[in-house]
């Protein structure tokens with residue numbers, strides 16, 4: 001199921017594939033302001049498009065707690081429910097608001113192993129249009145060093161376009 005979705009054949013080149021999926025995400029979400037729907041769609045479409053994705057989803061900033069993430073829409077095996085800022089890879093991304101690219105999770109101090117099959121991961125902070133951190137986007141792979149700068153740049157762009165655009169999610173006039 002990683003070859004295509006909605007009958008669209010995706011390019012083999014990773015950067016081109018990200019560009020194609022990005023267009024599809026924008027088309028599907030046009031006019032949909034609901035954050036859960038937007039996050040669920042991003043997680044579903046990216047997970048379906050890439051073979052190197054094993055766990056794909058959001059940890060959202062819990063508005064009721066200080067500096068704590070709670071699991072949001074995801075695709076994959078059971079994820080941990082809560083992660084404090086500063087803990088594990090997701091917590092590091094939230095605390096520093098920078099993308100974390102981890103080639104070998106066993107070499108990352110304090111990595112949280114929700115599924116022992118995860119070997120490498122990338123976590124990208126998600127900001128809203130006001131520049132506030134609303135979530136982190138976490139992708140784990142069952143392969144070592146599965147992610148590189150192409151994944152980081154593409155995911156940062158998709159998340160910015162989807163959640164930080166001035167009219168992101170606004171219903172069409």
Ligand code: SME
Nearest residue numbers: 079088089090111112114
């Ligand atoms: N790997 C993450 C924890 C979340 S799960 O893997 C789904 C981390 O160390 O932040």
